[in-house]
Amino acid sequence: MTTTPAFPTGTILGYPRIGRRRELKKAVEAFWAGRIDEAELEATSAGLRDATRARLVALGLGQADSSIPESFSYYDQVLDAAVTVGAVPSRFSALVDSDGRIDLAGYFTLARGEGDNLPLEMTKWFDSNYHYLVPEIGPETNFALASDRIVREFTEAKAAGYLTRPVIVGPVTLLALSKPSDEAPAGFVPLSRLDDVLPVYATLLQRLAEVGAEWVQLDEPALVSESIEVPRAELLAAAERAYSVLGTLEPRPAIFLAAPYGSLDDALPVLAASPVEAIGLDLVRGSVPGAVPGLADKVLVAGVIDGHNIWRGDLAAAFDTVGAVAKLSPRVAVSTSTSLLHVPHDVQDESSLGDDLTSWLAFADQKVNQVATLAHGLTHGKSAIQAELDAASAALAARLAAPGVRDGAVRARTAGLTEADFNRGDYAARAVAQEEALGLPFLPTTTIGSFPQTGEIRRARAQLGKGELTADEYTALMRAEIARVVDLQHELGLDVLVHGEPERNDMVQYFAENLDGFAVTENGWVQSYGSRCTRPSILWGDVSRPKPITVDWSVYTQSLTEKPVKGMLTGPVTILAWSFVRDDQPLGETARQVALALRDEIGDLESAGITIVQVDEPALRELLPLKKKDQADYLDWSVGSFKLATAGVAEVTQIHTHLCYSEFGVVIEAIRNLDADVTSIEAARSRMEVVSDIQSSGFDHGIGPGVYDIHSPRVPSVTEVTELIERALESIPGRQVWINPDCGLKTRGYDETIESLANIVEATQIVRARVEAPVR
Template sequence: MLSTSTIGFPRIGSQRQMKVSLERFWKGGASEKELLDTLNEVENEAWSVQKGIQSVGLDSTLYDHVLDTAFWLGAVPNRFQHLSGLQQYFAMARGAEGKPALDMSKLFDTNYHFLVPELEPDTFPLKPNFELVLSKVQRGQALLGKDAAVPILVGPITFVSLARGSVPAAKSLPQILPVYEKLVQEMGKLGVKSIQIHEPILVTSAGASLKDSFLAAYNTLAAAASRCGIAELNLVTYYDDLEEEVYRWAVQLPVSAVQLDFLGVVGATVSNRNLEWVEKYGWPEGKKLIAGVVDGRSVWADLEGHACWILHRLLTKVSSTSLVVSSSTPLQHLPFSLDNEPAGRVPAALQPRLAFAVQKVAEIVAAATAASGNKQQAAGRHLPLDADYGYGEKDFSRPEPYSARRNKQIAMPPFPTTTIGSFPQTKEVRAARAAFRAGKTTQAEYERAIASHIGMAVGVQEALGLDVLVHGEAERTDMVEFFGQMLEGFHFTFNGWVQSYGSRYVRPPIIVSDVKFLQPMTTIEYKIAQSLTSRPMKGMLTGPVTVLNWSFPRKDISRKAQALQLAGALRQEVAALEATGCRVVQVDEPALREGLPLKTTRHAAYLRWAVDAFRLTTSVASPATQVVTHLCYSDFQDIMQAINEMDADVLTIENSRSGNEMVTALAESGYTRDVGPGVYDVHSPQVPPVDFVKAKIKSFMDSGILAGQPDRLWVNPDCGLKTRAWPETIAALRNMVQAAEECRKELVPGWKPQQPAGISGGQKCCC
C-alpha cells in the first residue's frame, strides 16, 4: 500500500484534559510538573491513535504552536524578557504585571486564533530555548520509534510573515534562520530521520513574491539537515492550492517531499487546482508528493471515495514509492473522535456520514490501501451547488441612508459606554444549564435561574453607570451554538470540542440541511432585561457569516447559499426584537474576515455575498433602530470597503492589542459611522487602570477618526466578558466608565452630567 503521513492532530485531549489542567495551573491549583504531565498524557493519547501511520507529525502545545515557535526562537518582547520558563511563556499568551499579551489573530482562513509574534529591534539578538521542543521529540521517539516520530516546525517564512513589528521580514529572516539551523542540528543529535516544516504562507497570494526567500531559507536548512544526518526535510502546505507559478518553483525546492492540499475549502465554488498543476507540469523525479486528500477541516466522511479518485489520478504522474497519503490540513480543526459521542446522540442516518479526527486517520489508511489496488474510483468531486432565494434589491438595503436615520436613533452622551454582549459564565450559570439539560430541573425553574442572572448583569451595569446595556447572555453556552439550536438545519455534538485558542474550546455545530427560522429566539431574555431598566438594552444576535464560518458547513451547496439561508432566518429575529420594542440590535460578525479566501483574486466574490448576508439580516430594521456590529481577531485593512458597505450604525472592534491599527485604518479610509474601538483586552485577567483607558480614548481622538466627535466614539471592551470572573469584570468596567466620565469633563467643553441615556424621539423603552 501507499505510505501514510499525518501533519497534525487535536491537541486538547479526548476529554479536554488540557483545558482542565491549564485553568487549574493558572489559578494556582496545579504545579508546573502536573501541567506538563497532562501535556505528556495528551500527547501519548493522540500519538497512539496514529500508530498505524508511517510518519506521525508530533503535534502538541500548551497554548499555541505559533507562540511555541516564538518561545523556542527566543523572540520574546522586551517587556517579558526579565521572565523565564513557563512564566514567560504564559505572560506572552495572557499578559502579566499590567503588560499586554501578544496580539491575537485568526490563522489564515480558519477559526483558530494564534498569538502574533512581535519582531522589534529589542527582540534581537534572539535567545533560543529548545528544551520544550526537544523534549517533545524525545517523548515521540520513545512512543513511536525514531522512524515514525516526525517533528513539526512552523516554517521560518510563515513565521516572519505572521509576525508584526518594525523589523521587516527581509531583515528578521536572516537573524532567525541560524536558530532554525541550530535546532535542526540538535534534532539530528537525537536521531531524527525526518522533519516537517509547515509553510502555509505559500498558498496565499503573498506566496508569489516569496521565491527568493524560500530558495535562500531552504538551501540553508537542507544543508543543515544533510550535515547532521537528517534524511528528509519535508515542506508542508495546506488550506488551499498553490498558484500556478508558485507550484512550478516550489516543487523544485531542495527538500525531500512537498505536501499539497488537493481539497481546499468546503463549500467553495472555485475548484482546487493542485491536481491540475501536477497533471500539467508533472512531478520531480525522486521527490515525494505528500497528497492531502482526506479533508482535514470538514467533518464529512469521504463516502464517495474522492480521496482514492485523486490518488489514482496522481499515480499517472507520480510513482507509488513517491506518493504519500495524508490529510489536506492538520486535523486540529476537527473534534477528537466520533466515538466520544454518547450512544444515540447522533441520528442513525447521519452517523455514517461523519468523520472526526480519529476517523480521518482511518480514512488516510483506507485511501492508501484502496489506491494501491486496481479498483478505479469513478466519481470525481463536484463543486457545490449555488442557489437564488428570490430576494430583491430592496431586501438588501435599510429604508433610509445613515445620514437620515442617525438622528432618529438613541441619543448618547459624549464617549458613550457599553459592553460587547456576554458577561461571566459562572459555575452557577453552568450548573443551572447542566441541571436543566439533565432533566433535574423544570423549564420554569431554569427560566427563573436565568432571569436571576440577567437581573444581576443589569444591576451591575446600572450601578456602574454604563449607557447602553446588555442582558449578559447567561442562557448561551456559545454565540453560534445557541442560535443553531433554535434554527432548523443543525446537528449538535456532545463532545465535539475544537480548540479556538489556549484553553478556549468550542463545539461547532454541523449544518446538515436547509436552515429555517422556527420561532423567536432572543425576545424573552430581552424583555426580562429591558423591564429592569430605563436605559437602552441591546438585542444580541450572531451574524449569518459568523454562524457559517464557526460551523461545519454542508458540502453539497455553496457557502454563499448557506449564508443567505442563515440571513433569511436571522432577519426574522431582528423583526421579532423590534416588535418587542427593541431599538438597539447588535449583529456580531467577528468571523467576517476569516472566511476571506487566501487568494486576493477571490476576495471580491466572497465579500459581495458576505456583505449581502449581513444586509439581508439587518435591512428589515426601521430607521429608528440602531444596528450595531462587532468585528474582532483579524486585520481589517483589506476589507475596509466591505465594512463600509455593511451599513451598520455602530461598529465596535477588537483593538487593545493592536496598537490602534484598525482605528488608524478607519480614519484614513474616511469611515463615517459611529465607532467603538476596544479600550482593554478581555483575554487577560489584568484590570486596566483609569489612566490607561483615558489614554486610549484620547488616542482615538488624536487619530482624527470621525473628526474627533465625542458622541460618536464609543467606549467598550475589546470583546465579550464570558471568560472573565465577576470581580475583575466589575473592576475593569468601573475603571472604563470612570475614564469615559473624566474624558467628558476634560475633552468636551461645557459638558455637564445628564440623566441616563434613553430612547430618543419621544420613544420609551419597553419596560
C-alpha cells in the same frame, strides 16, 4: 541528503492536542490557578502525547515510519516557534534566564500578559477559527535556539517505541506573520531577519538528526496566501533562500514542507527546485497542479482528506485524485489537507446525533482511518479498498437525498429576493433619527454582550439538560441572573445595557439549537485559542426559524430599565464560520438562508420595542479567501447576507455589529458596506493600531474601538483606558466614537470584569470632561 529515508504512505499534518475530554485545557487552567505545579502539568501533557501516539497507531498509522506528527502545543504553535528561536519581546526580558530560555510559566505570560505588560497580539490563523499569537521581531531580537522542547518530545516518543515526525512552523511563515517590535524603526519588516533566524533552524535540524529523527515537518502556510502583507515576490524569494540553506544542511532529517489552506500556485516551482524532499499539497482547497520541473524528484504528499470540516466525503474521488498526483511523481503519499486540530476527536463519542447523521461524518479519528484506507489502496491497489470506497459513496448519496437537506419553502423564499431586500436607506438620516430617539451622551458606553458565565449558570444549564430542573425553574434562575447583570450595569454607569446572555452556552450553538437545519454535539470540542475550546455546530440542511429565539429574554431585560437594551444576535457569516457547514452548495446560498431566519428575529425584536439590535460578525475577516481572485465574490455574499438580515428595520432602530481579532485594513471597505449604524472592533491589544485604517478610509459610521482586552486576565488601569480613548479620538471624529471592551465577557471572572468596567466608565468620564462634545 545522500539518502532520503522512506516517507510513510499515509500520514496526517497534525492531531487535536486538547485531549478527548479537554484534559489539557483543564490542566493548563489548574496550573494558572495554582492548583497544580509545573511538574504535574508536564506529566499530564506527556500522558496525552503518549495516548495520542497509541491511538494513531491503533487507527492505522505506522509506529516506526515517521507517519505520526509530533504536533503538541501547550498554547499555540506560532508561540512555540517564536519561543524556540528566542523571539521574546523586550518587555518580557525578565522572564528569560541567563541561557536565553523561558520556563513554562513565562511561556504562558507571553500569551496572557502580566501587570502592565501586554500579551502578544492574537489574530486568526489564515481562514480558520483558530487564533495564533503574533510574534514581535525587530533588529534587536537576538535569535538563538532557546527551547529544545521539540527535541525532547521526539526523544520522549522514541523512548516509548515510536519514531515520530517533529513539527514546527517554518521560518518564512514565522517571520511573515510577525509584527515589528516596539523598538523597530518605521518601515522595518520582520522577514528581513531571515538570514539571522535560519542558523537557529539549522541548529534545531541538526539536533533532531543527532537524536534520530528521519523526517521533520516545516509548516509554511504563508506560501499559499495572497493576503499576507509581505509582497508576493519577496515571500517567494524568502522561501527560495530559506530552503536552499536548510536543504543543503548536513546532517539533518529529511524535510517535509507542508503548505495547507490552499494551492501553492507560483510557490510550487520554487519548492520543486529546492532541496526539500517532500512537499504537501492541499488538494481540498486546491487542485492537482500541472507538471513542474523538479516535482518528479519529490515525495508528493496528497492532502485529499479534508482536515477543516467533518464530512465523510467522497472517498472514491479522493483516491482518484491521489492517482492523478501519482502521474507527477513516482513517490506519492496520502494525508489530510490540514492539521486535524480544526475538528473534534471522534464521532463515536456522540450519542445523540442519530444514525443517519453520524454515518455522514468523519471526525479526527475517522479521518485518520480514511488516510490509512487510501494508503492501503495506494500500496495494494484500488480493489483492496473497494468496499470502503463504496460505503463512503453510499453514505454521501444518502446524505444528499435525506429529508431536510433541501426545503422547498426555504428555497422559494431565497429565490424571490429582490435588491430592495438588501438596502436600508441613507445612514445620515438614520443617525439623526437615532440620536433623537436614544438621547445618548457623548462617547456612549456599552459592552459587547455576554457577561461572565459563572459555575452556577453552567450547573443550571446542565441540570436542565438532565431533567433535574424544569423549564420554568431554569427560566427563573436565568431571569435572576439577568436582573443582577442589569443592576450591575446601572451601578457601573453604562449607557446602553445588555442582558448578559446567561442562557446561551455559545454564541453560535445557541442559535443552532433553535434553527432547523442544524445539529449540535456533546463532545465535539475544538481548540479556538490557548485553553479556549468551542463545540462547532453541524449545519447539515436548509435553514429556517421555527419560532422566536431571543425576544422573551430581551423584552424581560428591557422591563427592568429605562436605558436602552441591545437585542443580541449572531450574524450569518459567523454562524457559518463557526459551524461545520454543509459542503454541497455555495456558502453564499447557505448564508442567505441564515440571514432570512435572523431577519425574522430582528423584526420580532423591533416589534417588541427593542430599539438597538446587535448582529455580531466577528468572523467576517476570518472567512476572507486567501486567493485574491476569490475575495470579491466572498465580500459580495458575506456583506449581502448581513444586509439581508438587518435591512428590514425602521431607520430609528439602531443596528450594531461586532468584529474581533483580525486584520481589518484589507476589509475596511466591506465593514463600511455592512452599513451597520455602529461597529465595535478589537483594538486594545494592538494599542489602537486599527484607527489609522479607519481614519484613512473615511469611515463615517459609529465605531467602538475596544479599550479592554478581554482575552487576557489583566485589568486595564484608568490611565491606560484614558490613553486608548484619547488615541482613538486623535483619528476618529468624536461624534462617531463608542466606548466598549474588545469582545464579550463570557470567559472572564466577575471580580476582574467589574474592576475593568469601572475603570472604563471612569476613563470615559475623564475624557468627556476634557473634550467638548461635538455638535452633529
